[in-house]
Amino acid sequence: MSDPGGVAADQLRAFVERIERLEEEKKVISDDIKDVYAEAKGNGFDVKILRKVISLRKKQPHEREEEEAVLDLYLQALGMAVQGNM
Amino acid sequence: MSDPGGVAADQLRAFVERIERLEEEKKVISDDIKDVYAEAKGNGFDVKILRKVISLRKKQPHEREEEEAVLDLYLQALGMAVQGNM
Amino acid sequence: MSDPGGVAADQLRAFVERIERLEEEKKVISDDIKDVYAEAKGNGFDVKILRKVISLRKKQPHEREEEEAVLDLYLQALGMAVQGNM
Amino acid sequence: MSDPGGVAADQLRAFVERIERLEEEKKVISDDIKDVYAEAKGNGFDVKILRKVISLRKKQPHEREEEEAVLDLYLQALGMAVQGNM
Numbered sequence: 001m002s003d004p005g006g007v008a009a010d011q012l013r014a015f016v017e018r019i020e021r022l023e024e025e026k027k028v029i030s031d032d033i034k035d036v037y038a039e040a041k042g043n044g045f046d047v048k049i050l051r052k053v054i055s056l057r058k059k060q061p062h063e064r065e066e067e068e069a070v071l072d073l074y075l076q077a078l079g080m081a082v083q084g085n086m
Numbered sequence: 087m088s089d090p091g092g093v094a095a096d097q098l099r100a101f102v103e104r105i106e107r108l109e110e111e112k113k114v115i116s117d118d119i120k121d122v123y124a125e126a127k128g129n130g131f132d133v134k135i136l137r138k139v140i141s142l143r144k145k146q147p148h149e150r151e152e153e154e155a156v157l158d159l160y161l162q163a164l165g166m167a168v169q170g171n172m
Numbered sequence: 173m174s175d176p177g178g179v180a181a182d183q184l185r186a187f188v189e190r191i192e193r194l195e196e197e198k199k200v201i202s203d204d205i206k207d208v209y210a211e212a213k214g215n216g217f218d219v220k221i222l223r224k225v226i227s228l229r230k231k232q233p234h235e236r237e238e239e240e241a242v243l244d245l246y247l248q249a250l251g252m253a254v255q256g257n258m
Numbered sequence: 259m260s261d262p263g264g265v266a267a268d269q270l271r272a273f274v275e276r277i278e279r280l281e282e283e284k285k286v287i288s289d290d291i292k293d294v295y296a297e298a299k300g301n302g303f304d305v306k307i308l309r310k311v312i313s314l315r316k317k318q319p320h321e322r323e324e325e326e327a328v329l330d331l332y333l334q335a336l337g338m339a340v341q342g343n344m
Contacts, residue, residue, distance in 0.1 A: 008215075009163035015212040016164065019205060019226055026201045033194045040187040043180075049328045053336065054191055065340050070307045077095035078102065078311065082323050094301075101298040105312055108291045115284045119277060126273040129266075135242045139250065140277055151254045156221045164225065168237050181335035188336065249267035250274065 041047050056064060075081045127133050142150060161167045213219050228236060247253045299305050314322060333339045 007159050007163040011215060012160060012163050012217065015208060015215075015217065015222065016225060016229070018208050019222075020229070022201055022205045022208065023226070026198060026205070029194055029198045029201065033191060033198070036187060036190050036194065043183060043187075045184065045187065045332075046328050049325060049332055050187065050191075052329055053188060053332050053338075054195070056333070057188070057192070057336075057338065061338075061340060067307060068340065070304050071310055073093050074098060074307055074311050075314070077093040077098050078315075080311075080314070080319075082319060082326065097301060098303065101294060101301075101303065101308065102311060102315070104294050105291060105308075106315070108287055108294065109312070112284060112287045112291070115280055115287065119280045119284070122273060122276050122280065129269060129273075131246075131270065131273065132242050135239060135246055136273065136277075138243055139246050139252075139274060140281070142247070143250075143252065143274070143278070147252075147254060153221060154254065156218050157224055160217075160221055160225050161228070164229075166225075166228065166233075168233060168240065179331050179335040184332060184335050245265050246270060249265040249270050 037047050037050065040050055059067075072081065123133050123136065126136055145153075158167065209219050209222065212222055231239075244253065295305050295308065298308055317325075330339065
């Protein structure tokens with residue numbers, strides 16, 4: 001009998017195994033991403049800035065510009081503006 | 087003038103400083119918590135289990151019992167039950 | 173010219189695109205995992221306990237038993253033990 | 259007897275209570291921080307940019323400038339530079 005205590009054991013096992021398989025795939029990809037960053041670093045790129053670039057690429061240009069403008073405003077108000085800025 | 091570009095500089099500075107002060111206090115407390123765990127470890131307690139205990143204490147006993155019962159059921163269905171359990 | 177300011181633009185672009193592709197794949201898998209949990213929930217399983225099961229399966233049985241034994245000890249010392257326990 | 263199963267119950271209880279008290283204090287401060295951000299938002303400030311300012315203030319100006327310069331370089335190489343930048 002596959003249903004001790006009211007749990008459909010086969011179904012539960014199937015769910016658990018599907019999740020574990022997907023988590024394993026996800027881990028492989030996460031490791032791949034780390035490898036690419038490591039390779040970029042080995043080629044002289046700054047990993048921290050590279051992450052920043054990847055995150056900025058998810059934004060629309062106008063969104064990025066607006067955020068930058070507000071940030072500049074705040075930094076100037078606080079006397080923190082630098083020549084180029086950020 | 088304290089309002090370049092439409093930002094109330096004094097007000098902005100006040101918010102920033104209040105946040106920074108609170109973050110500093112929070113960091114001190116976080117460090118205190120780490121210290122207590124370290125002290126407990128130094129007295130032979132298992133820090134990981136101690137964290138588990140702290141988290142279990144946030145639950146009502148009946149809530150804890152119910153979760154435990156369901157977990158036991160699932161583990162049995164998967165052939166993972168151990169004598170005492172968990 | 174592909175090298176403004178000393179950056180190998182083609183190489184940078186290649187790294188960025190590889191990372192973005194992998195992140196996209198990772199997101200798809202993360203969504204798949206969420207879907208399986210949702211499906212399990214739809215079939216009457218408790219998602220929180222399911223996550224607990226998945227995490228327990230990563231441990232060796234003896235490791236699990238040892239942790240459980242220490243937890244029981246601590247809970248008893250604190251007067252928090254329940255019949256079955258956890 | 260305060261030592262069932264070899265655990266110094268009084269000592270364990272003392273550690274648990276110290277940790278819980280500190281976690282409670284930490285929670286109060288975390289809530290205070292949220293309140294200040296909410297108040298800033300109520301006064302027209304952009305919370306996301308405010309967080310960015312707080313994080314930038316933790317860096318030395320020269321550190322910030324260097325990171326900004328590298329970021330500009332990468333964005334230009336990718337054709338993503340905007341007038342002001344970031």
